[in-house]
Amino acid sequence: ATFALNLLNRLEPKRYRIQTLILCPTRELATQVAEETRKLAKGMHNVKVLTLCGGQPMGPQIGSLEHGAHIVVGTPGRIKDHLRKETLKLNNVDTVVLDEADRMLDMGFLEDVEHIVGHCPAQRQTLLFSATYPDKISSLAKRLLNNPVMVTVESEHSDDHIEQRFIEVQERNKQEVLARILRHTQAATAIVFANMKQDCDDLAQSLNDLGASALALHGDLEQRERDSVLTRFMQGSCCVLVATDVAARGLDVDDVALVVNYDLPRDSEVYVHRIGRTGRAGHSGKAYSIYTAKQRYKLEILEGERQQALHCLVASHN
Known part of the structure:
Protein backbone atom coordinates (compact mmCIF):
# COMPACT_ATOMS: atom_id res chain seq x y z
CA ALA A 1 0.00 0.00 0.00
CA LEU A 145 17.51 8.42 -7.54
CA ASN A 146 17.64 12.18 -7.94
CA ASN A 147 17.86 14.11 -4.66
CA PRO A 148 15.76 11.51 -2.84
CA VAL A 149 13.89 11.84 0.44
CA MET A 150 14.70 8.98 2.81
CA VAL A 151 11.94 7.59 5.00
CA THR A 152 12.86 5.09 7.72
CA VAL A 153 10.45 3.01 9.77
CA GLU A 154 11.31 1.34 13.05
CA SER A 155 11.37 -2.43 12.86
CA GLU A 156 8.37 -4.29 14.21
CA HIS A 157 10.52 -7.19 15.39
CA SER A 158 10.89 -6.93 19.16
CA ASP A 159 10.42 -8.87 22.37
CA ASP A 160 6.73 -8.11 22.17
CA HIS A 161 6.38 -10.02 18.89
CA ILE A 162 9.17 -12.56 18.55
CA GLU A 163 10.75 -14.74 21.22
CA GLN A 164 14.26 -15.72 20.08
CA ARG A 165 16.32 -18.68 21.26
CA PHE A 166 19.79 -19.81 20.24
CA ILE A 167 20.60 -23.47 20.84
CA GLU A 168 24.11 -24.89 20.73
CA VAL A 169 24.31 -28.48 19.48
CA GLN A 170 26.79 -30.95 18.12
CA GLU A 171 26.68 -31.27 14.33
CA ARG A 172 25.46 -34.86 14.44
CA ASN A 173 22.49 -33.88 16.63
CA LYS A 174 21.08 -31.07 14.48
CA GLN A 175 18.24 -33.04 12.91
CA GLU A 176 17.25 -34.53 16.26
CA VAL A 177 17.17 -31.09 17.87
CA LEU A 178 15.09 -29.71 15.00
CA ALA A 179 12.53 -32.47 15.53
CA ARG A 180 12.49 -31.73 19.27
CA ILE A 181 11.91 -28.04 18.64
CA LEU A 182 8.94 -28.81 16.41
CA ARG A 183 7.48 -31.22 18.97
CA HIS A 184 8.11 -28.84 21.89
CA THR A 185 6.56 -25.76 20.30
CA GLN A 186 3.65 -27.64 18.70
CA ALA A 187 3.65 -24.89 16.07
CA ALA A 188 0.77 -25.09 13.63
CA THR A 189 2.97 -23.57 10.92
CA ALA A 190 6.76 -23.42 10.77
CA ILE A 191 9.44 -22.34 8.32
CA VAL A 192 12.84 -24.01 8.61
CA PHE A 193 15.71 -22.23 6.87
CA ALA A 194 18.65 -24.19 5.47
CA ASN A 195 21.52 -22.73 3.46
CA MET A 196 21.79 -25.57 0.92
CA LYS A 197 19.15 -26.85 -1.50
CA GLN A 198 20.05 -30.50 -0.86
CA ASP A 199 19.67 -29.98 2.88
CA CYS A 200 16.14 -28.72 2.28
CA ASP A 201 15.21 -31.94 0.50
CA ASP A 202 16.94 -34.11 3.11
CA LEU A 203 15.34 -32.32 6.06
CA ALA A 204 11.87 -32.42 4.53
CA GLN A 205 12.21 -36.15 3.94
CA SER A 206 13.53 -36.72 7.46
CA LEU A 207 10.66 -34.77 9.02
CA ASN A 208 8.11 -36.66 6.94
CA ASP A 209 9.63 -39.94 8.10
CA LEU A 210 9.04 -38.75 11.66
CA GLY A 211 5.39 -38.03 10.92
CA ALA A 212 5.57 -34.30 10.28
CA SER A 213 4.01 -32.82 7.17
CA ALA A 214 6.96 -31.09 5.51
CA LEU A 215 7.79 -29.78 2.04
CA ALA A 216 10.99 -28.36 0.55
CA LEU A 217 11.14 -25.04 -1.30
CA HIS A 218 14.26 -24.02 -3.22
CA GLY A 219 15.44 -22.70 -6.55
CA ASP A 220 15.94 -26.10 -8.21
CA LEU A 221 12.19 -26.72 -8.21
CA GLU A 222 10.26 -25.89 -11.35
CA GLN A 223 7.94 -22.91 -11.04
CA ARG A 224 4.80 -25.05 -11.00
CA GLU A 225 6.31 -27.13 -8.17
CA ARG A 226 7.15 -24.00 -6.18
CA ASP A 227 3.61 -22.70 -6.69
CA SER A 228 2.17 -26.02 -5.51
CA VAL A 229 4.36 -26.09 -2.40
CA LEU A 230 3.42 -22.52 -1.46
CA THR A 231 -0.27 -23.17 -2.04
CA ARG A 232 -0.24 -26.26 0.18
CA PHE A 233 1.63 -24.40 2.93
CA MET A 234 -0.64 -21.37 2.84
CA GLN A 235 -3.76 -23.56 2.83
CA GLY A 236 -2.54 -25.56 5.81
CA SER A 237 -2.17 -28.96 4.16
CA CYS A 238 1.57 -28.75 4.88
CA CYS A 239 2.72 -27.63 8.34
CA VAL A 240 6.48 -27.27 7.85
CA LEU A 241 8.20 -25.48 4.98
CA VAL A 242 11.94 -26.17 4.64
CA ALA A 243 13.35 -23.41 2.47
CA THR A 244 16.40 -21.57 1.25
CA ASP A 245 16.54 -17.78 1.58
CA VAL A 246 15.99 -17.07 -2.12
CA ALA A 247 12.93 -19.30 -2.34
CA ALA A 248 11.33 -17.97 0.83
CA ARG A 249 11.78 -14.28 0.05
CA GLY A 250 8.46 -12.48 -0.30
CA LEU A 251 6.36 -15.14 1.41
CA ASP A 252 3.14 -13.48 2.53
CA VAL A 253 1.82 -15.69 5.32
CA ASP A 254 0.40 -13.69 8.22
CA ASP A 255 0.43 -16.33 10.95
CA VAL A 256 3.66 -18.36 10.83
CA ALA A 257 4.10 -19.48 14.44
CA LEU A 258 7.73 -20.59 14.29
CA VAL A 259 10.92 -19.93 12.34
CA VAL A 260 13.91 -22.23 12.78
CA ASN A 261 17.37 -21.40 11.49
CA TYR A 262 18.69 -24.91 10.93
CA ASP A 263 21.78 -23.20 9.55
CA LEU A 264 22.84 -19.78 10.79
CA PRO A 265 22.56 -17.13 8.08
CA ARG A 266 25.64 -15.50 6.63
CA ASP A 267 24.90 -12.05 8.12
CA SER A 268 22.55 -10.06 10.30
CA GLU A 269 20.49 -8.74 7.38
CA VAL A 270 19.50 -12.25 6.33
CA TYR A 271 18.76 -13.10 9.96
CA VAL A 272 16.34 -10.18 10.25
CA HIS A 273 14.60 -11.20 7.02
CA ARG A 274 14.27 -14.79 8.19
CA ILE A 275 12.80 -14.16 11.61
CA GLY A 276 10.55 -11.53 10.04
CA ARG A 277 8.48 -14.38 8.58
CA THR A 278 6.94 -14.77 12.06
CA GLY A 279 5.44 -12.20 14.44
CA ARG A 280 3.54 -10.56 11.59
CA ALA A 281 0.19 -8.76 11.42
CA GLY A 282 -0.08 -8.42 15.18
CA HIS A 283 0.69 -12.07 15.92
CA SER A 284 3.44 -13.31 18.22
CA GLY A 285 6.02 -15.82 17.10
CA LYS A 286 9.09 -17.82 18.02
CA ALA A 287 12.47 -17.91 16.29
CA TYR A 288 14.95 -20.69 17.13
CA SER A 289 18.51 -20.77 15.79
CA ILE A 290 20.66 -23.90 15.88
CA TYR A 291 24.44 -23.53 15.92
CA THR A 292 27.56 -25.53 16.74
CA ALA A 293 30.47 -24.58 18.99
CA LYS A 294 32.52 -23.63 15.93
CA GLN A 295 29.82 -21.12 14.97
CA ARG A 296 29.74 -19.16 18.23
CA TYR A 297 31.61 -16.32 16.56
CA LYS A 298 28.65 -15.88 14.21
CA LEU A 299 26.42 -15.08 17.18
CA GLU A 300 28.72 -12.24 18.13
CA ILE A 301 28.64 -10.95 14.56
CA LEU A 302 24.86 -11.15 14.41
CA GLU A 303 24.49 -9.39 17.74
CA GLY A 304 27.12 -6.79 16.93
CA GLU A 305 25.73 -5.81 13.55
CA ARG A 306 22.04 -5.80 14.29
CA GLN A 307 20.46 -2.37 14.64
CA GLN A 308 17.57 -3.66 16.73
CA ALA A 309 17.25 -4.22 20.46
CA LEU A 310 16.33 -7.89 20.31
CA HIS A 311 16.35 -10.10 23.38
CA CYS A 312 18.17 -13.40 22.90
CA LEU A 313 17.64 -16.39 25.16
CA VAL A 314 20.57 -18.80 24.90
CA ALA A 315 20.11 -22.49 25.68
CA SER A 316 22.52 -25.37 25.29
CA HIS A 317 21.91 -28.91 24.04
CA ASN A 318 25.02 -31.02 23.44
Whole structure:
Protein backbone atom coordinates (compact mmCIF):
# COMPACT_ATOMS: atom_id res chain seq x y z
CA ALA A 1 0.00 0.00 0.00
CA THR A 2 2.93 2.34 0.70
CA PHE A 3 3.78 2.66 -2.96
CA ALA A 4 0.62 1.32 -4.65
CA LEU A 5 -1.62 4.08 -3.30
CA ASN A 6 0.88 6.65 -4.50
CA LEU A 7 1.21 5.28 -8.01
CA LEU A 8 -2.54 4.75 -8.37
CA ASN A 9 -3.08 8.39 -7.37
CA ARG A 10 -0.72 9.44 -10.17
CA LEU A 11 -2.22 7.05 -12.72
CA GLU A 12 -4.26 8.28 -15.67
CA PRO A 13 -6.57 5.33 -16.55
CA LYS A 14 -7.72 6.94 -19.80
CA ARG A 15 -4.12 6.82 -21.07
CA TYR A 16 -3.85 3.14 -21.95
CA ARG A 17 -0.08 3.05 -21.71
CA ILE A 18 2.35 1.47 -19.24
CA GLN A 19 2.76 4.25 -16.70
CA THR A 20 4.21 2.31 -13.77
CA LEU A 21 6.90 -0.37 -13.54
CA ILE A 22 7.38 -2.37 -10.33
CA LEU A 23 10.47 -4.61 -10.11
CA CYS A 24 10.55 -7.48 -7.57
CA PRO A 25 13.25 -10.09 -6.90
CA THR A 26 11.04 -13.19 -7.14
CA ARG A 27 7.93 -14.31 -8.94
CA GLU A 28 6.20 -15.02 -5.63
CA LEU A 29 6.67 -11.44 -4.46
CA ALA A 30 5.71 -10.01 -7.85
CA THR A 31 2.48 -12.03 -7.79
CA GLN A 32 1.71 -10.81 -4.27
CA VAL A 33 2.39 -7.17 -5.20
CA ALA A 34 0.23 -7.42 -8.34
CA GLU A 35 -2.67 -8.96 -6.40
CA GLU A 36 -2.56 -6.29 -3.69
CA THR A 37 -2.31 -3.51 -6.27
CA ARG A 38 -5.39 -4.87 -8.08
CA LYS A 39 -7.31 -4.88 -4.78
CA LEU A 40 -6.40 -1.25 -4.13
CA ALA A 41 -7.34 -0.31 -7.70
CA LYS A 42 -10.86 -1.79 -7.49
CA GLY A 43 -12.35 1.62 -6.90
CA MET A 44 -10.86 2.93 -10.14
CA HIS A 45 -12.28 2.26 -13.57
CA ASN A 46 -10.53 -0.21 -15.87
CA VAL A 47 -7.03 -0.26 -14.39
CA LYS A 48 -5.03 -3.15 -15.81
CA VAL A 49 -2.14 -4.65 -13.82
CA LEU A 50 0.05 -7.11 -15.74
CA THR A 51 2.57 -9.54 -14.21
CA LEU A 52 5.70 -10.43 -16.20
CA CYS A 53 7.83 -13.08 -14.51
CA GLY A 54 10.12 -15.94 -15.43
CA GLY A 55 8.95 -19.53 -15.17
CA GLN A 56 6.02 -18.78 -17.47
CA PRO A 57 5.79 -18.94 -21.28
CA MET A 58 6.55 -15.73 -23.16
CA GLY A 59 3.71 -16.09 -25.68
CA PRO A 60 0.76 -15.25 -23.42
CA GLN A 61 2.73 -12.38 -21.88
CA ILE A 62 3.43 -10.93 -25.32
CA GLY A 63 -0.26 -11.23 -26.14
CA SER A 64 -1.23 -9.41 -22.95
CA LEU A 65 1.26 -6.65 -23.70
CA GLU A 66 -0.24 -6.20 -27.16
CA HIS A 67 -3.61 -5.53 -25.49
CA GLY A 68 -2.01 -2.89 -23.27
CA ALA A 69 -1.68 -2.28 -19.53
CA HIS A 70 -1.28 0.54 -17.03
CA ILE A 71 0.98 -1.14 -14.47
CA VAL A 72 3.60 -3.83 -15.04
CA VAL A 73 4.91 -5.88 -12.12
CA GLY A 74 7.78 -8.22 -12.88
CA THR A 75 11.15 -9.76 -12.19
CA PRO A 76 14.28 -8.20 -13.71
CA GLY A 77 15.20 -11.18 -15.89
CA ARG A 78 11.84 -11.43 -17.63
CA ILE A 79 11.44 -7.66 -17.99
CA LYS A 80 14.86 -7.54 -19.65
CA ASP A 81 13.80 -10.38 -21.99
CA HIS A 82 10.78 -8.38 -23.16
CA LEU A 83 12.88 -5.27 -23.65
CA ARG A 84 15.31 -7.27 -25.79
CA LYS A 85 12.46 -8.63 -27.90
CA GLU A 86 10.96 -5.13 -28.07
CA THR A 87 7.63 -6.47 -26.82
CA LEU A 88 7.71 -4.06 -23.87
CA LYS A 89 7.93 -0.26 -24.15
CA LEU A 90 8.71 1.84 -21.09
CA ASN A 91 8.82 5.27 -22.71
CA ASN A 92 5.57 6.35 -20.97
CA VAL A 93 6.58 5.22 -17.48
CA ASP A 94 6.44 7.99 -14.88
CA THR A 95 6.83 5.83 -11.75
CA VAL A 96 9.42 3.10 -11.11
CA VAL A 97 9.33 1.00 -7.93
CA LEU A 98 12.24 -1.16 -6.80
CA ASP A 99 10.75 -3.48 -4.18
CA GLU A 100 13.07 -5.44 -1.86
CA ALA A 101 16.02 -3.87 -3.62
CA ASP A 102 18.54 -5.48 -1.25
CA ARG A 103 17.40 -8.95 -2.29
CA MET A 104 17.56 -8.05 -5.98
CA LEU A 105 21.19 -7.08 -5.49
CA ASP A 106 21.90 -10.25 -3.50
CA MET A 107 20.51 -12.27 -6.40
CA GLY A 108 22.80 -10.56 -8.89
CA PHE A 109 20.25 -8.34 -10.61
CA LEU A 110 22.17 -5.07 -10.32
CA GLU A 111 23.10 -4.79 -14.00
CA ASP A 112 19.62 -5.89 -15.08
CA VAL A 113 17.97 -3.27 -12.84
CA GLU A 114 20.20 -0.50 -14.17
CA HIS A 115 19.59 -1.66 -17.76
CA ILE A 116 15.82 -1.66 -17.26
CA VAL A 117 15.69 1.72 -15.52
CA GLY A 118 17.79 3.07 -18.38
CA HIS A 119 14.84 2.37 -20.72
CA CYS A 120 12.55 4.57 -18.63
CA PRO A 121 12.22 8.36 -19.08
CA ALA A 122 14.67 10.50 -17.12
CA GLN A 123 11.73 12.51 -15.77
CA ARG A 124 10.06 10.02 -13.43
CA GLN A 125 9.53 9.22 -9.78
CA THR A 126 11.66 6.36 -8.51
CA LEU A 127 10.80 4.60 -5.25
CA LEU A 128 13.30 2.21 -3.67
CA PHE A 129 12.26 -0.07 -0.82
CA SER A 130 14.66 -2.16 1.24
CA ALA A 131 14.37 -3.85 4.61
CA THR A 132 18.08 -3.25 5.12
CA TYR A 133 20.33 -0.44 3.92
CA PRO A 134 23.87 -1.69 3.32
CA ASP A 135 26.45 0.27 1.35
CA LYS A 136 25.48 -1.38 -1.94
CA ILE A 137 21.91 -0.10 -1.60
CA SER A 138 23.16 3.37 -0.77
CA SER A 139 25.33 3.26 -3.90
CA LEU A 140 22.41 2.12 -6.06
CA ALA A 141 20.18 4.86 -4.66
CA LYS A 142 22.77 7.51 -5.53
CA ARG A 143 22.92 6.28 -9.13
CA LEU A 144 19.19 5.86 -9.77
CA LEU A 145 17.51 8.42 -7.54
CA ASN A 146 17.64 12.18 -7.94
CA ASN A 147 17.86 14.11 -4.66
CA PRO A 148 15.76 11.51 -2.84
CA VAL A 149 13.89 11.84 0.44
CA MET A 150 14.70 8.98 2.81
CA VAL A 151 11.94 7.59 5.00
CA THR A 152 12.86 5.09 7.72
CA VAL A 153 10.45 3.01 9.77
CA GLU A 154 11.31 1.34 13.05
CA SER A 155 11.37 -2.43 12.86
CA GLU A 156 8.37 -4.29 14.21
CA HIS A 157 10.52 -7.19 15.39
CA SER A 158 10.89 -6.93 19.16
CA ASP A 159 10.42 -8.87 22.37
CA ASP A 160 6.73 -8.11 22.17
CA HIS A 161 6.38 -10.02 18.89
CA ILE A 162 9.17 -12.56 18.55
CA GLU A 163 10.75 -14.74 21.22
CA GLN A 164 14.26 -15.72 20.08
CA ARG A 165 16.32 -18.68 21.26
CA PHE A 166 19.79 -19.81 20.24
CA ILE A 167 20.60 -23.47 20.84
CA GLU A 168 24.11 -24.89 20.73
CA VAL A 169 24.31 -28.48 19.48
CA GLN A 170 26.79 -30.95 18.12
CA GLU A 171 26.68 -31.27 14.33
CA ARG A 172 25.46 -34.86 14.44
CA ASN A 173 22.49 -33.88 16.63
CA LYS A 174 21.08 -31.07 14.48
CA GLN A 175 18.24 -33.04 12.91
CA GLU A 176 17.25 -34.53 16.26
CA VAL A 177 17.17 -31.09 17.87
CA LEU A 178 15.09 -29.71 15.00
CA ALA A 179 12.53 -32.47 15.53
CA ARG A 180 12.49 -31.73 19.27
CA ILE A 181 11.91 -28.04 18.64
CA LEU A 182 8.94 -28.81 16.41
CA ARG A 183 7.48 -31.22 18.97
CA HIS A 184 8.11 -28.84 21.89
CA THR A 185 6.56 -25.76 20.30
CA GLN A 186 3.65 -27.64 18.70
CA ALA A 187 3.65 -24.89 16.07
CA ALA A 188 0.77 -25.09 13.63
CA THR A 189 2.97 -23.57 10.92
CA ALA A 190 6.76 -23.42 10.77
CA ILE A 191 9.44 -22.34 8.32
CA VAL A 192 12.84 -24.01 8.61
CA PHE A 193 15.71 -22.23 6.87
CA ALA A 194 18.65 -24.19 5.47
CA ASN A 195 21.52 -22.73 3.46
CA MET A 196 21.79 -25.57 0.92
CA LYS A 197 19.15 -26.85 -1.50
CA GLN A 198 20.05 -30.50 -0.86
CA ASP A 199 19.67 -29.98 2.88
CA CYS A 200 16.14 -28.72 2.28
CA ASP A 201 15.21 -31.94 0.50
CA ASP A 202 16.94 -34.11 3.11
CA LEU A 203 15.34 -32.32 6.06
CA ALA A 204 11.87 -32.42 4.53
CA GLN A 205 12.21 -36.15 3.94
CA SER A 206 13.53 -36.72 7.46
CA LEU A 207 10.66 -34.77 9.02
CA ASN A 208 8.11 -36.66 6.94
CA ASP A 209 9.63 -39.94 8.10
CA LEU A 210 9.04 -38.75 11.66
CA GLY A 211 5.39 -38.03 10.92
CA ALA A 212 5.57 -34.30 10.28
CA SER A 213 4.01 -32.82 7.17
CA ALA A 214 6.96 -31.09 5.51
CA LEU A 215 7.79 -29.78 2.04
CA ALA A 216 10.99 -28.36 0.55
CA LEU A 217 11.14 -25.04 -1.30
CA HIS A 218 14.26 -24.02 -3.22
CA GLY A 219 15.44 -22.70 -6.55
CA ASP A 220 15.94 -26.10 -8.21
CA LEU A 221 12.19 -26.72 -8.21
CA GLU A 222 10.26 -25.89 -11.35
CA GLN A 223 7.94 -22.91 -11.04
CA ARG A 224 4.80 -25.05 -11.00
CA GLU A 225 6.31 -27.13 -8.17
CA ARG A 226 7.15 -24.00 -6.18
CA ASP A 227 3.61 -22.70 -6.69
CA SER A 228 2.17 -26.02 -5.51
CA VAL A 229 4.36 -26.09 -2.40
CA LEU A 230 3.42 -22.52 -1.46
CA THR A 231 -0.27 -23.17 -2.04
CA ARG A 232 -0.24 -26.26 0.18
CA PHE A 233 1.63 -24.40 2.93
CA MET A 234 -0.64 -21.37 2.84
CA GLN A 235 -3.76 -23.56 2.83
CA GLY A 236 -2.54 -25.56 5.81
CA SER A 237 -2.17 -28.96 4.16
CA CYS A 238 1.57 -28.75 4.88
CA CYS A 239 2.72 -27.63 8.34
CA VAL A 240 6.48 -27.27 7.85
CA LEU A 241 8.20 -25.48 4.98
CA VAL A 242 11.94 -26.17 4.64
CA ALA A 243 13.35 -23.41 2.47
CA THR A 244 16.40 -21.57 1.25
CA ASP A 245 16.54 -17.78 1.58
CA VAL A 246 15.99 -17.07 -2.12
CA ALA A 247 12.93 -19.30 -2.34
CA ALA A 248 11.33 -17.97 0.83
CA ARG A 249 11.78 -14.28 0.05
CA GLY A 250 8.46 -12.48 -0.30
CA LEU A 251 6.36 -15.14 1.41
CA ASP A 252 3.14 -13.48 2.53
CA VAL A 253 1.82 -15.69 5.32
CA ASP A 254 0.40 -13.69 8.22
CA ASP A 255 0.43 -16.33 10.95
CA VAL A 256 3.66 -18.36 10.83
CA ALA A 257 4.10 -19.48 14.44
CA LEU A 258 7.73 -20.59 14.29
CA VAL A 259 10.92 -19.93 12.34
CA VAL A 260 13.91 -22.23 12.78
CA ASN A 261 17.37 -21.40 11.49
CA TYR A 262 18.69 -24.91 10.93
CA ASP A 263 21.78 -23.20 9.55
CA LEU A 264 22.84 -19.78 10.79
CA PRO A 265 22.56 -17.13 8.08
CA ARG A 266 25.64 -15.50 6.63
CA ASP A 267 24.90 -12.05 8.12
CA SER A 268 22.55 -10.06 10.30
CA GLU A 269 20.49 -8.74 7.38
CA VAL A 270 19.50 -12.25 6.33
CA TYR A 271 18.76 -13.10 9.96
CA VAL A 272 16.34 -10.18 10.25
CA HIS A 273 14.60 -11.20 7.02
CA ARG A 274 14.27 -14.79 8.19
CA ILE A 275 12.80 -14.16 11.61
CA GLY A 276 10.55 -11.53 10.04
CA ARG A 277 8.48 -14.38 8.58
CA THR A 278 6.94 -14.77 12.06
CA GLY A 279 5.44 -12.20 14.44
CA ARG A 280 3.54 -10.56 11.59
CA ALA A 281 0.19 -8.76 11.42
CA GLY A 282 -0.08 -8.42 15.18
CA HIS A 283 0.69 -12.07 15.92
CA SER A 284 3.44 -13.31 18.22
CA GLY A 285 6.02 -15.82 17.10
CA LYS A 286 9.09 -17.82 18.02
CA ALA A 287 12.47 -17.91 16.29
CA TYR A 288 14.95 -20.69 17.13
CA SER A 289 18.51 -20.77 15.79
CA ILE A 290 20.66 -23.90 15.88
CA TYR A 291 24.44 -23.53 15.92
CA THR A 292 27.56 -25.53 16.74
CA ALA A 293 30.47 -24.58 18.99
CA LYS A 294 32.52 -23.63 15.93
CA GLN A 295 29.82 -21.12 14.97
CA ARG A 296 29.74 -19.16 18.23
CA TYR A 297 31.61 -16.32 16.56
CA LYS A 298 28.65 -15.88 14.21
CA LEU A 299 26.42 -15.08 17.18
CA GLU A 300 28.72 -12.24 18.13
CA ILE A 301 28.64 -10.95 14.56
CA LEU A 302 24.86 -11.15 14.41
CA GLU A 303 24.49 -9.39 17.74
CA GLY A 304 27.12 -6.79 16.93
CA GLU A 305 25.73 -5.81 13.55
CA ARG A 306 22.04 -5.80 14.29
CA GLN A 307 20.46 -2.37 14.64
CA GLN A 308 17.57 -3.66 16.73
CA ALA A 309 17.25 -4.22 20.46
CA LEU A 310 16.33 -7.89 20.31
CA HIS A 311 16.35 -10.10 23.38
CA CYS A 312 18.17 -13.40 22.90
CA LEU A 313 17.64 -16.39 25.16
CA VAL A 314 20.57 -18.80 24.90
CA ALA A 315 20.11 -22.49 25.68
CA SER A 316 22.52 -25.37 25.29
CA HIS A 317 21.91 -28.91 24.04
CA ASN A 318 25.02 -31.02 23.44
